[in-house]
Each structure stands twice: as structure tokens, then as C-alpha cells.
Amino acid sequence: MAARKSKANTEAYLRMYRQMARIRAFEDNANQLYLSAKMPGLTHMYSGQEAVAVGICEALTSDDKITSTHRGHGHCVAKGAEFRQMFCELLGKAEGYCRGKGGSMHIADQANGNLGANAIVGGSMGIATGSALTAKRQGTGHVTVCFFGDGATAQGVWYEVMNMAALWKLPIIYACENNGYSEYTKTAEIAAGSLTARAEAFGIDSFTVDGQDVLAVNDLAQTLVARCRKGEGPFFVELETYRYHGHHVGDINRDYYRTKDEEADWKKHRDPIVNFGKWLIGQKIVTPDELVSMDNEVRADAEAAVQYALEAPYPDVREVDMHVFAEGA
Amino acid sequence: MREITLSRAVNEAIAEEMRRDPAIFLIGEDVAEAGTPFKVLSGLVEEFGTERIIDTPISEPGFMGMAVGAAMTGSRPIVDLMFGDFIFLVMDQLCNQAAKTHYMSGGKLKVPLVLRTNLGATRRSAAQHSQSLHALVAHIPGLKVALPSSAYEAKGLLKTAIRDDNPVVIFEDKLMYNDKAPVPEEEYLLPFGKAEILRQGKDVTLVGTSSMVQVCRKAADLLAADGISAEVIDPRTIVPLDEDTIVGSAKKTSRAIVVDEGHQNFGVTAEIAARIADKAFYYLDNPVQRMGAMDVPVPFSPALEDLTVPTPEQVAERARRLCRGEI
Numbered sequence: 001m002a003a004r005k006s007k008a009n010t011e012a013y014l015r016m017y018r019q020m021a022r023i024r025a026f027e028d029n030a031n032q033l034y035l036s037a038k039m040p041g042l043t044h045m046y047s048g049q050e051a052v053a054v055g056i057c058e059a060l061t062s063d064d065k066i067t068s069t070h071r072g073h074g075h076c077v078a079k080g081a082e083f084r085q086m087f088c089e090l091l092g093k094a095e096g097y098c099r100g101k102g103g104s105m106h107i108a109d110q111a112n113g114n115l116g117a118n119a120i121v122g123g124s125m126g127i128a129t130g131s132a133l134t135a136k137r138q139g140t141g142h143v144t145v146c147f148f149g150d151g152a153t154a155q156g157v158w159y160e161v162m163n164m165a166a167l168w169k170l171p172i173i174y175a176c177e178n179n180g181y182s183e184y185t186k187t188a189e190i191a192a193g194s195l196t197a198r199a200e201a202f203g204i205d206s207f208t209v210d211g212q213d214v215l216a217v218n219d220l221a222q223t224l225v226a227r228c229r230k231g232e233g234p235f236f237v238e239l240e241t242y243r244y245h246g247h248h249v250g251d252i253n254r255d256y257y258r259t260k261d262e263e264a265d266w267k268k269h270r271d272p273i274v275n276f277g278k279w280l281i282g283q284k285i286v287t288p289d290e291l292v293s294m295d296n297e298v299r300a301d302a303e304a305a306v307q308y309a310l311e312a313p314y315p316d317v318r319e320v321d322m323h324v325f326a327e328g329a
Numbered sequence: 330m331r332e333i334t335l336s337r338a339v340n341e342a343i344a345e346e347m348r349r350d351p352a353i354f355l356i357g358e359d360v361a362e363a364g365t366p367f368k369v370l371s372g373l374v375e376e377f378g379t380e381r382i383i384d385t386p387i388s389e390p391g392f393m394g395m396a397v398g399a400a401m402t403g404s405r406p407i408v409d410l411m412f413g414d415f416i417f418l419v420m421d422q423l424c425n426q427a428a429k430t431h432y433m434s435g436g437k438l439k440v441p442l443v444l445r446t447n448l449g450a451t452r453r454s455a456a457q458h459s460q461s462l463h464a465l466v467a468h469i470p471g472l473k474v475a476l477p478s479s480a481y482e483a484k485g486l487l488k489t490a491i492r493d494d495n496p497v498v499i500f501e502d503k504l505m506y507n508d509k510a511p512v513p514e515e516e517y518l519l520p521f522g523k524a525e526i527l528r529q530g531k532d533v534t535l536v537g538t539s540s541m542v543q544v545c546r547k548a549a550d551l552l553a554a555d556g557i558s559a560e561v562i563d564p565r566t567i568v569p570l571d572e573d574t575i576v577g578s579a580k581k582t583s584r585a586i587v588v589d590e591g592h593q594n595f596g597v598t599a600e601i602a603a604r605i606a607d608k609a610f611y612y613l614d615n616p617v618q619r620m621g622a623m624d625v626p627v628p629f630s631p632a633l634e635d636l637t638v639p640t641p642e643q644v645a646e647r648a649r650r651l652c653r654g655e656i
Contacts, residue, residue, distance in 0.1 A: 106434070116434060120425050130401070130402070130406075134403055137380065138403065327494075
């Protein structure tokens with residue numbers, strides 16, 4: 001855990017813990033919805049990577065923008081979304097963030113600056129960079145964070161937009177969540193050289209950080225967001241992390257690409273929520289009982305939201321051809 | 330009325346709209362000082378500066394994707410894609426991102442952008458600089474597709490496209506950039522989904538798009554000499570498509586030929602012919618005819634290339650055979 005003794009940030013620490021716990025609770029419930037065949041389709045679990053989304057989004061305002069990925073529930077929660085509308089979206093219900101039209105892989109929450117998850121790996125890199133272009137041109141001071149996985153570093157469009165972001169000094173942070181796996185393949189087997197070196201080749205300041213350490217992530221994010229606002233962007237950050245589940249909820253038998261021992265080791269030693277909880281207790285910022293009660297409260301919230309979403313109505317069939325085109329000009 | 334080139338008309342449309350709305354910027358390869366290889370944009374950078382006329386590296390997916398994100402966040406980008414053939418490079422950004430964002434977000438996010446590009450063969454540019462690929466994007470829900478056939482339409486449709494809150498792809502015929510037509514000095518916009526009947530007729534309907542509008546008009550002249558009265562319709566936009574005007578004309582003349590420079594298979598001619606067949610079947614004396622570009626990659630040799638695109642003579646001959654009941 002990053003050395004930070006001050007209690008001045010107690011409120012922020014507790015918010016970060018709570019947000020990480022909310023993501024885990026959301027994902028555990030989403031997984032149960034899948035396993036009990038109550039959720040249409042598939043979903044990709046963010047569990048294990050909570051410190052990345054929370055550490056970064058804690059450094060952003062609601063006017064700052066993010067783009068998200070197919071593994072995007074964590075970003076969505078961390079950027080301020082509510083459980084009810086998220087579960088409704090996962091279940092294809094009318095009250096979902098996208099009125100059930102997007103689903104897990106396309107949740108967008110523009111009121112909180114979330115420009116949307118994206119089901120094309122690397123598909124949001126152009127969008128995020130364009131968002132930063134708007135911020136720069138209009139002088140809004142907003143920063144855009146482009147979340148993507150290590151797998152997306154194999155997409156060519158990233159190199160195109162990084163080049164332009166560097167040329168035009170755009171206020172964007174490319175945040176690569178390196179969980180070690182590109183879908184069902186070890187990234188080490190398909191990525192030559194180093195990821196940071198790729199960004200450095202464009203003259204972009206690049207950083208590697210322990211993505212399981214929410215304070216380390218947040219410290220770095222605060223610094224880079226502030227520098228972006230001063231016109232010193234873009235930046236690249238590689239966050240070393242781990243996904244607890246398979247590529248998606250249906251990826252159960254995965255021994256052929258990853259050992260159970262490896263998974264157990266990360267969960268036992270490097271869980272971002274457990275470790276941050278221990279640190280909070282050690283620093284006497286919170287008592288063990290208080291943490292348990294926060295966990296319970298968050299879990300109860302998630303379960304109530306699931307129940308709400310299960311009972312919520314589907315969209316009216318007349319909505320099927322609504323929103324193909326925006327009306328008016 | 331004054332006459333200006335199609336190139337000038339496009340330039341004027343962009344300049345007028347950029348003066349009106351500071352959210353508009355233009356982005357693409359060699360758009361600033363170079364003013365594009367066709368010099369369509371010459372002079373714009375002098376007025377609007379490099380902050381709004383933005384030269385990019387040769388990175389079509391990159392700047393197309395950036396335009397999508399910029400449009401989602403309050404900008405109104407005009408993307409210049411140097412050749413229509415390069416649209417294959419931007420397909421993910423255009424069709425998976427721009428086209429679907431409004432729908433996937435349940436109507437919350439909008440992508441008001443214009444992709445300007447071109448079409449048209451017979452410029453001796455071979456297979457990767459000569460294609461007419463508008464049918465590809467017309468297939469994707471969420472994209473509007475405009476096909477101006479003159480300087481007048483190019484200006485009026487582009488201004489409408491820029492003000493539309495949806496992604497619009499506008500294909501200009503690159504062989505027409507220097508063609509002049511009457512264009513009013515005063516401001517005007519042309520609505521989408523409203524076809525223009527360029528010539529009234531009673532024996533056969535010729536529906537032509539973009540470059541094929543002139544071909545149909547010339548064919549109509551040839552037919553008039555034979556005593557055949559052809560009605561010529563220019564849809565102007567294929568998404569949305571003014572089905573009522575096209576079908577109404579086919580019902581009136583009882584015969585229709587659809588002419589488009591895209592490849593014939595699975596193309597614009599197929600779609601429009603099918604709609605005529607669906608809605609005007611009992612009024613038709615003959616099967617609806619389609620004339621698209623040959624289903625071959627565009628060849629370089631002039632001796633071969635000219636065979637691939639419908640000509641006025643071919644259209645007129647098809648119409649004569651139709652009227653004689655031979656088809």
C-alpha cells in the first residue's frame with residue numbers, strides 16, 4: 001500500500017473502499033444472474049480490477065469523460081452510476097441506462113461523463129481521443145480517460161490516435177488495465193517488447209503502477225489529471241492487475257490458459273479490497289466492524305437493486321425502432 | 330443566376346456553416362494548406378485557421394474515431410475522406426461506433442458528424458481509387474447517405490448534412506468537381522428524403538443517382554428524339570429514400586430503370602428496384618430494370634474501364650427495348 005499516513009483524506013479513503021466494494025457486489029450479483037439463467041446473454045466480470053477504476057475515477061469530476069470496455073461495470077460504478085439502472089440495463093429493462101438497448105457491453109451514463117462501454121476491443125480509443133479534442137478546442141478543462149485492456153494494445157487504431165494526441169497535446173490518459181490475458185490467451189505470448197515503450201515512442205510520458213493498490217493508482221491519477229488540465233497531456237499508464245473470472249461469465253473451464261493456483265494466489269495476496277481494508281484498519285481510519293457493516297450495506301443495496309430490476313418492465317415493443325436516428329437538428 | 334463549380338459549392342457550404350457555428354471543425358488528410366488533392370477546400374484554412382481546418386496524419390480509422398468522440402461531446406466535425414475507397418478503412422468507426430451510438434445509448438448520446446467523400450470511375454485511377462461504395466453504408470441503420478448530382482445539390486445537401494444531428498455520409502462525384510451549375514447567392518438548404526423530378530415524362534421512369542443523373546438526362550434526350558418520353562428522378566438521398574416520388578412515377582409511366590454507379594449486385598439498384606416492384610407491381614408493364622456498375626474491380630485500362638459504367642446510350646437502348654416490350 002502506498003505510504004500515506006494522513007487522516008485528512010478519510011472521506012476519500014472511505015469513498016474509495018465503498019466504491020470498490022460496490023463494484024465487487026455488483027459483479028457477484030451479475031454473475032449469479034448469469035448462473036441462474038436470469039440474465040440474457042453474457043457479461044464480463046470486473047472483479048479483481050476494482051482499484052483501477054476507483055483509483056482513477058476518484059481523481060475525476062463528473063464533467064471529466066471516460067470511455068469504457070466490454071469489461072466495463074467497474075468503470076460505470078466508479079464514475080457514479082446507480083445500481084438500479086445498471087441492473088435494469090443488464091436485464092434489458094426499460095429503466096436501464098440505455099433503455100435496455102445496449103446491455104452490459106454498451107452501458108453509457110453521459111450524465112456522469114461515461115461515454116459508454118464498447119464491445120469492439122480498442123473500439124473506444126478514437127472516441128476518447130476525440131472527446132479530448134473537444135475539450136482542448138473548446139477550452140473546457142475536462143480530462144478524458146480511455147480505459148482499455150492489454151489485449152487492446154494490439155489494435156492499430158491506438159497507435160494512430162496516440163500519435164495525434166501527442167502531436168496536439170490532448171488532455172487524455174490512456175489507462176491500460178493489464179490483467180495479463182487477451183481473452184483466452186496470455187498477453188505475454190502475443191505482445192512484443194514493452195507496452196510503455198510503445199507509448200514512449202510517441203514522446204508520451206508513461207507510467208507503470210500496481211493496479212491492486214488503490215492509493216497508488218489514485219496518487220498517480222491525481223497527478224496526471226492535474227497535468228492534463230495544465231495542457232501537459234497526453235499520458236499512458238499501465239496498471240498491473242488481474243481478472244478473477246474468465247474472459248466472460250461462461251468461461252468456466254480455463255485450465256488450458258491459466259492455472260487455479262495463479263488465480264488463488266492473486267485472490268489471497270493481492271485482492272485490492274481486502275488489502276485496502278486491512279490498511280484502513282491498520283491506520284485506525286475504520287474499525288473492522290465498520291467495514292463489515294459497510295460491506296453488508298453495499299451487498300443489501302445490490303440485492304435490492306437486482307430484485308427491483310428483475311421485477312421491472314421490459315421496454316414497450318414500440319421502442320424497437322426508436323432512436324435509430326436522432327430527431328431534429 | 331451565377332454558375333459555380335461543384336467544388337466551389339462544397340467550399341461555400343462549409344465556409345457558411347463554419348461561420349454560423351463555432352462547434353464545427355473539419356478534419357482529414359491534406360485539408361489545410363493543400364486544400365485536398367481536388368482543391369475543394371482551398372482558402373478555408375486562411376479564414377478559419379488550423380484550429381478548425383485540421384490536417385491529420387494518414388490515419389483514417391484514427392481521425393474518423395476521433396470525429397465520433399468529438400461529436401459525442403459537443404463538437405460538430407466534418408470528416409474529409411480523400412477517396413471513397415478508403416471508407417473500408419473507417420468501417421468500424423463509422424458502422425460499429427457512429428451509426429449505433431444513439432441507438433445503443435437509448436437515445437442519450439448523439440453523433441452529429443458529416444463524412445464527406447467521393448465516388449466515381451472513368452478517371453483512370455484503377456481499382457482502389459474509383460469505387461462507388463455508398464450502398465455499403467446505406468445498408469447500416471443509423472447512417473444517412475446523400476448523393477448530390479450537381480453543384481446546386483452539393484451545396485444544399487451538405488448544409489443540411491452539417492445541421493443534422495446524425496452521422497451523414499455524403500458522396501460527391503469526383504468527376505464533377507469542375508462542373509458548373511446555377512447556384513443561388515442567397516442561402517438555401519435542400520431537405521433529405523425529397524427526390525427531385527428533373528424531367529417529366531410518361532413512357533418510362535429513369536431513376537438515377539449521383540453521377541448517373543447526368544447519364545439519365547442524356548438518355549432522356551436520346552429517347553425524346555425517338556418519341557419516347559422519359560421521366561428522370563434524382564433521389565438526392567438514398568437514406569432516407571423518397572419512395573413515394575419514385576413509386577408514384579413508376580405507377581404513372583408503367584416502366585422503370587434504376588441507374589447507379591455502385592456495383593449492381595446487392596446494390597442501390599437492387600433496393601430501389603425492389604421497392605418499385607413491391608409497391609407498383611400491378612401498375613408495371615415490364616419488369617423493373619437495374620443498371621449498375623459491372624461486378625468487376627474497376628480496371629485501369631481505358632479500353633476496359635469504360636465498359637464498366639452505364640452510358641446514356643446503354644440506358645436509352647434499355648428503355649427502347651422496355652418500351653417495345655422486348656424485356
